[in-house]
Structure formats: C-alpha cells, structure tokens
Amino acid sequence: MPVLKADFGACQGYANCVDAAPDVYDIDDDGVVVLLRTEISEEERPRIEEAARSCPVNALTIEDA
Amino acid sequence: MTGTVLVVGASIGGVRTAQALRSEGFDGRIVLVGAEPHAPYDKPPLSKQFLSGAWELEKVLLLTAEQAAADGIELRLGSPATRLDVAGSRLLLADGEALDYDKLVVATGASARPSPWRPESGVHVVRTLDDSRHLADALRQDGPVVVVGGGFIGAEVAATARGLGHDVTVVDPMPTPIGRVVGPEIGSIFAELHHRHDVATRFGLGVEGVEGVAGNLRVRLTDGSTLNAATVVVGIGAVPNDGWLADSGLAVENGVLCDEYSRAVDAPDVFAVGDVARWFHPGYREHVRVEHWTNAVEQAVIAAHNIAHPDDLRPHSPVEYVWSDQYDWKAQIVGRPVLGVRHEIIGTLEGERPRGAVLYQDDADRLCGAVTVNWPRALVQCRRLVTGHAGYDEALDRIRALVSAGPAMAAVPATSADG
Ligand SMILES: Cc1cc2nc3c(=O)[nH]c(=O)nc-3n(C[C@H](O)[C@H](O)[C@H](O)COP(=O)(O)OP(=O)(O)OC[C@H]3O[C@@H](n4cnc5c(N)ncnc54)[C@H](O)[C@@H]3O)c2cc1C
Numbered sequence: 147m148p149v150l151k152a153d154f155g156a157c158q159g160y161a162n163c164v165d166a167a168p169d170v171y172d173i174d175d176d177g178v179v180v181l182l183r184t185e186i187s188e189e190e191r192p193r194i195e196e197a198a199r200s201c202p203v204n205a206l207t208i209e210d211a
Numbered sequence: 212m213t214g215t216v217l218v219v220g221a222s223i224g225g226v227r228t229a230q231a232l233r234s235e236g237f238d239g240r241i242v243l244v245g246a247e248p249h250a251p252y253d254k255p256p257l258s259k260q261f262l263s264g265a266w267e268l269e270k271v272l273l274l275t276a277e278q279a280a281a282d283g284i285e286l287r288l289g290s291p292a293t294r295l296d297v298a299g300s301r302l303l304l305a306d307g308e309a310l311d312y313d314k315l316v317v318a319t320g321a322s323a324r325p326s327p328w329r330p331e332s333g334v335h336v337v338r339t340l341d342d343s344r345h346l347a348d349a350l351r352q353d354g355p356v357v358v359v360g361g362g363f364i365g366a367e368v369a370a371t372a373r374g375l376g377h378d379v380t381v382v383d384p385m386p387t388p389i390g391r392v393v394g395p396e397i398g399s400i401f402a403e404l405h406h407r408h409d410v411a412t413r414f415g416l417g418v419e420g421v422e423g424v425a426g427n428l429r430v431r432l433t434d435g436s437t438l439n440a441a442t443v444v445v446g447i448g449a450v451p452n453d454g455w456l457a458d459s460g461l462a463v464e465n466g467v468l469c470d471e472y473s474r475a476v477d478a479p480d481v482f483a484v485g486d487v488a489r490w491f492h493p494g495y496r497e498h499v500r501v502e503h504w505t506n507a508v509e510q511a512v513i514a515a516h517n518i519a520h521p522d523d524l525r526p527h528s529p530v531e532y533v534w535s536d537q538y539d540w541k542a543q544i545v546g547r548p549v550l551g552v553r554h555e556i557i558g559t560l561e562g563e564r565p566r567g568a569v570l571y572q573d574d575a576d577r578l579c580g581a582v583t584v585n586w587p588r589a590l591v592q593c594r595r596l597v598t599g600h601a602g603y604d605e606a607l608d609r610i611r612a613l614v615s616a617g618p619a620m621a622a623v624p625a626t627s628a629d630g
C-alpha cells in the first residue's frame with residue numbers, strides 16, 4: 147500500500163497540496179503541512195501523486211510500503 | 212492513447228506535463244525537448260534561495276536523468292525547437308533533427324523583457340539559471356545595487372541583495388508597483404516593507420539611462436538625479452517565447468491562443484501550458500495568460516489529462532494563486548484583488564513577522580481575491596472561498612474565526628467550502 151511522507155522542515159506553507167488533495171493534506175496554524183492519513187490506495191495514487199508534485203519545494207513523497 | 216507526445220520546453224510546465232501524462236496512464240512515447248543544456252530546473256528559487264546561495268543546484272532541479280528514465284521520458288536537451296509544421300505534424304530543432312508527433316505540447320514559457328539600457332557590463336536580468344548564477348557572482352563583489360522594477364521579482368532580488376549586505380535602491384515608474392496587483396493602499400504597505408529593511412525606493416520615477424561598467428555604473432533618473440551602482444538588476448516583466456511559432460500556422464497573440472481545454476485554436480493536436488499559453492478561461496469568459504508557477508503545474512495536469520483521455524475533456528478554470536517571499540514576509544495572493552471595490556484587513560500587516568489577510572469585495576458583494584501575509588491557513592481558506600464564489604460577509608466570518616481558532620484542525624473542514 148502506498149504511504150505518504152512529508153518533509154515538515156522543508157514545507158513552506160505554499161498550500162498547493164491542500165488545494166489539490168484536501169482529503170489527505172491539510173495545513174496547521176503555523177503554516178506547516180499536516181497528513182490527514184498516511185496510507186492511500188493504489189487507485190487514489192495518480193491523483194495524490196499529482197497533488198504531491200504541486201508542492202513547489204518537493205516536500206511531499208509517496209513511497210511503497 | 213499511444214503514439215508520440217512531444218513536449219517543447221523543459222521547465223516546470225513541460226516537466227509536469229510529461230510526468231502527468233504517465234500518471235494519467237499514457238503509455239506511448241514522451242520526448243521532452245529543452246533549449247538549455249542544463250537538466251530541467253525550477254525558477255522561483257532563482258531570485259530567492261538559489262540567488263542568496265542558501266540552496267545548491269541540486270535543490271532547484273526538477274527532473275534528473277534517472278527520474279526521467281524511470282518514467283520513460285526521453286530528454287532532448289540543449290537544442291531549441293526552431294520550427295513547428297502543424298500540417299505535417301513535425302517539429303524541427305536547431306541542430307537539424309526533425310521529430311514527428313501525434314500530440315505536441317508547447318511549454319516554452321517566457322523570457323525576461325530585455326533591459327532597454329545596455330552599458331558594456333553590469334546590467335542583469337533574472338530568468339534562467341545562468342542569469343541567476345551571473346547575478347550571484349556580481350553580488351559577491353561589494354557595492355550598491357540598483358533594482359529597476361518593483362514587481363515581485365524586483366522586490367525579491369532587492370530583499371536577497373539586502374540580505375547579502377548590499378545597499379539597495381528599487382526604482383519604478385509606478386508610485387506603488389505591487390499596487391497593480393493588490394491596489395494602491397496595500398501596495399504602499401509592500402513598499403514600506405523595503406524601508407523597514409533599509410532598502411531605499413525611488414517610486415514614481417523612470418530610468419533615463421545607465422552608463423559605465425560593472426562595479427562603476429550610474430543610473431540616471433527622470434527627475435535628473437543619479438544613483439551610483441556596482442550592479443543593476445532589471446526586472447520589468449516577461450515576454451512569451453512564441454517567436455519560434457511565427458510561421459507554424461498556430462494563432463499566436465502574445466502567447467499561443469488556446470481553447471478552454473488548453474488546445475491550440477484550430478490545431479487540436481497541439482496544446483500549450485504555462486507562461487506561453489493564452490487560453491480561454493471559462494470562469495472569466497476571456498482569454499488570459501498567467502505567469503505563475505501554480506498555474507503552469509495545474510495546466511500541465513489538465514493538458515496531460517486531455518491528451519490521455521480525449522473523450523473526457525476537462526476545462527482549465529483556475530483561481531490565480533501566486534506567492535512571493537520578501538524579507539520576513541511570505542505573501543500569498545489569490546484571485547483577482549484588483550477587481551475589489553473595498554477591502555478589509557483581518558489580523559495585522561504591521562510590525563515584525565506580522566500575520567494578516569486582506570479580503571477584497573467585488574461589485575457583486577463576493578470575495579474576489581485576497582492577500583495573506585505569513586498566514587498560510589487563511590490563504591487555504593481564501594482560495595476555497597474565492598473558488599466557491601463565497602459572499603463577502605461569509606468570507607470575513609470564516610477568516611475571523613481562524614484568528615480565534617488557534618491550533619490546527621479547528622478550521623472549517625477541508626471539504627465543506629469546496630463547491
Ligand atoms: C526569478 C523568478 C522567480 C519567480 N518566482 C515565482 C514565485 O515566487 N511564485 C510564482 O508563482 N511564480 C514565480 N515565478 C514565475 C514562474 O516561475 C513561472 O510562471 C514558471 O516558471 C512558468 O513555467 P513554464 O514552464 O511555463 O515556463 P518557463 O519557466 O519560462 O520555462 C520554459 C522553458 O522552455 C525553454 N524554451 C524556450 N524556448 C524554447 C524552444 N524554442 N525550444 C525548446 N525549449 C525552449 C526554456 O529554456 C525554459 O526552460 C518566478 C519566475 C522567475 C523567473
């Protein structure tokens with residue numbers, strides 16, 4: 147099952163990920179990304195991959211667990 | 212779909228189109244053509260972290276050779292496309308090679324508007340990796356810096372040069388340069404930001420000429436005064452890279468003219484994305500060209516989808532979004548603040564590390580745009596509210612609620628404001 151990872155130190159709060167996939171990414175009060183869940187299905191992967199690639203600082207990755 | 216897709220232009224728009232084609236299930240051949248010899252790289256850090264030296268080259272790369280190979284993307288770098296033959300479905304490169312295609316995506320972006328002042332040396336623009344490197348070299352020498360153009364890139368370069376210890380002056384013929392985007396009142400708060408960081412501004416004045424050589428330049432202004440500079444940076448906008456399409460048969464009018472699906476007008480096998488595309492925005496009911504990073508990424512995904520799924524065409528109807536990092540401000544702008552007839556500030560834009568949002572009301576009493584400073588959460592909400600055509604009062608309430616809400620998760624649930 148694909149697993150979502152975030153580099154919280156790299157995140158700059160640009161929030162593109164939240165706009166693209168609000169069901170898995172949110173942002174906290176300090177402007178840092180929050181993972182609403184970490185496991186996703188293969189079916190959702192293309193959509194969430196595109197959301198992850200909308201991050202301007204490459205803070206988001208999807209790994210195979 | 213199978214066949215060959217050529218993507219011309221290997222920066223954010225082109226790279227994301229190629230990657231999204233794979234995510235969308237396209238299993239034909241993808242060739243990414245780029246004019247520059249460098250591995251594909253990203254632009255926003257070129258006026259910020261890369262220019263200051265905080266980031267190495269590796270952090271600005273968009274696609275390494277290994278990543279390209281893993282996705283089955285053929286890289287054809289170092290030779291610009293020179294001619295497109297739409298009738299013959301063929302692309303010519305400067306080195307003489309001809310490539311045939313089934314679909315072609317124009318992602319050639321824009322170039323810095325050239326400096327009208329050309330002394331022997333010392334005048335810079337910032338658009339490419341080489342530009343940023345040359346400027347970074349120049350900024351390693353001591354001496355004052357004059358930035359011509361007070362828009363986003365000019366302001367960011369000024370902030371970076373100041374951070375490196377230079378005396379900096381920003382010159383712009385507009386009284387409040389960022390006022391073009393956010394209105395004069397908020398624009399003047401952006402101007403204050405320069406002063407708070409000991410950067411001088413000469414707004415409302417034009418440049419008559421620049422003379423001298425690197426290290427010893429004189430910038431003559433329209434009021435007769437002169438500024439001395441070791442380095443001059445000119446940030447006066449960008450022009451779309453569409454000249455190579457002049458005899459292609461495509462409709463080119465300050466960008467490649469496209470329909471709402473990002474398909475070139477009268478050439479359904481050709482698409483355009485990013486800074487070079489002028490497409491019909493179904494929400495605004497007019498053709499627009501947007502020079503923002505997020506638009507290039509979103510349009511890339513839409514174009515890739517429309518190529519891979521021609522039976523399920525999606526329109527590209529985004530709400531504009533741009534960020535700009537200046538000094539201690541992370542400014543984020545969503546929608547079209549210029550359409551505002553009235554605005555209100557929630558939180559504050561004053562003092563050190565302020566946190567606030569400016570909400571703009573249009574003549575139909577809706578939220579038409581917002582500017583947030585150091586407040587990404589408010590930005591997320593505003594982006595949803597503008598997208599959902601929220602009423603202005605509702606928008607004010609939502610953002611005010613964030614001020615008191617405190618820690619994460621207290622905001623409106625992510626899905627409720629989407630429609
Ligand atoms: C210094 C700087 C800072 C920025 N900061 C921000 C920011 O903070 N936030 C934001 O939202 N936006 C920012 N932007 C804007 C953003 O980077 C652009 O909107 C984005 O790069 C557009 O992507 P693109 O792929 O459409 O075009 P481009 O990035 O212009 O890329 C086009 C590519 O095509 C290549 N090319 C050109 N002609 C040819 C040809 N004939 N054949 C083959 N290849 C060709 C070029 O070499 C280039 O690599 C910034 C831009 C710059 C220059």
Ligand code: SF4
Pocket residue numbers: 156157158159160161162163164171173178179200201202203204205206
């Ligand atoms: S897009 Fe990237 S920088 Fe922006 S909030 Fe998401 S992870 Fe952070």
